[in-house]
Amino acid sequence: MPRKDPLETNDLKPRRPIPAAFGTDEVFWAAWLYYEQGQKQDQIADQLGISRASVFNLLQKARDEGVVNISIDPSRIARADLSLRLCELYGIDECFILPERKDAGALHRQIGHLGARVLESRMSSDDIIGVAWGRTVLALSQHLNTVNQPNVTIAQITGSSAATFDFSPVLCTSNLAARLLARCVNLHAPGVVSSPHVKEILMAEPAICEHFALLEHCSKAVFGVTQLTGETLLVTGGFMSQAEVEVYRDLGAVGFASGYFFAEDGRIIRSEFDDRHITMPLDNLRAVPERICVGGGPGKAVAIRGMLRAGIASVLVTDAATARDVVNGG
Known part of the structure; x- marks a missing residue:
């Protein structure tokens, strides 16, 4: 037939x-x-x-x-391959890479936008999300879709600083909570105090103890990363003086993330400043199941390498050029 x-x-x-x-x-x-x-x-x-x-x-x-x-867009394949290489090299769970763009929009806002989509896709209805501060974290909060998440708690990771109003811990936390219509829990203590003794007294206050007990139950943490070379937000944002930053640089620090300084090899660098800094304990931060770092741009690759080696982040949201620099320097 x-x-x-x-x-x-x-x-x-x-x-x-x-x-x-x-x-x-x-x-x-x-x-x-x-x-x-x-x-x-x-x-x-x-x-x-x-x-x-x-x-x-x-x-x-x-x-x-x-x-x-x-055919599949080769740029997407390249980003996927780059993401897998970065995860394998630094032992993190996931890496989300912003495509290279020709527009002149601020890079921190673009990364924040991508970070908002990442956070939305991973969110659970009963999350406790610890939030640090920074321009990219604030951009993330501004790009979140407004949704009703009344059982989600947004908690401030580090103490406040009036000098960093434009992207302060209080503003980042409250803005993110407002977008999600979630419970907002701010840390009612300064980020940096005058002496270790003052920190000791504050940390013994019942309200502060209660806040840090809440942070022990975080399911997610969201924070940025700052380099120590050139102009740094730590100084321009009023968080600390240039002299205090230089102490860390002299000790080998290359970056700062979620309250901690680190060297490129991942060692945590400490100085007397840490004895006056009120922030989530490092062991508690590392125990958070999903630790999402949003950050990138010129000069940040070394800081991101150190942060990943220090085990501070488990998820990275960055741009393609920074991701390549992080991998090539590994």
């Missing part, structure tokens, strides 16, 4: 004339309507006077004969 052509079907409608522009090429016509005009297969079936099954066969033949070539 002769084999039936796959394009032959039991179409009951008379086939429509092929437009002159397509000659006698019905395959080309169907492919044009589907891929260039964006029509659905049932619309094409009506236009050609054939069944939907025949349209499917025509489109398959278009691919088989090379009329249509379908």
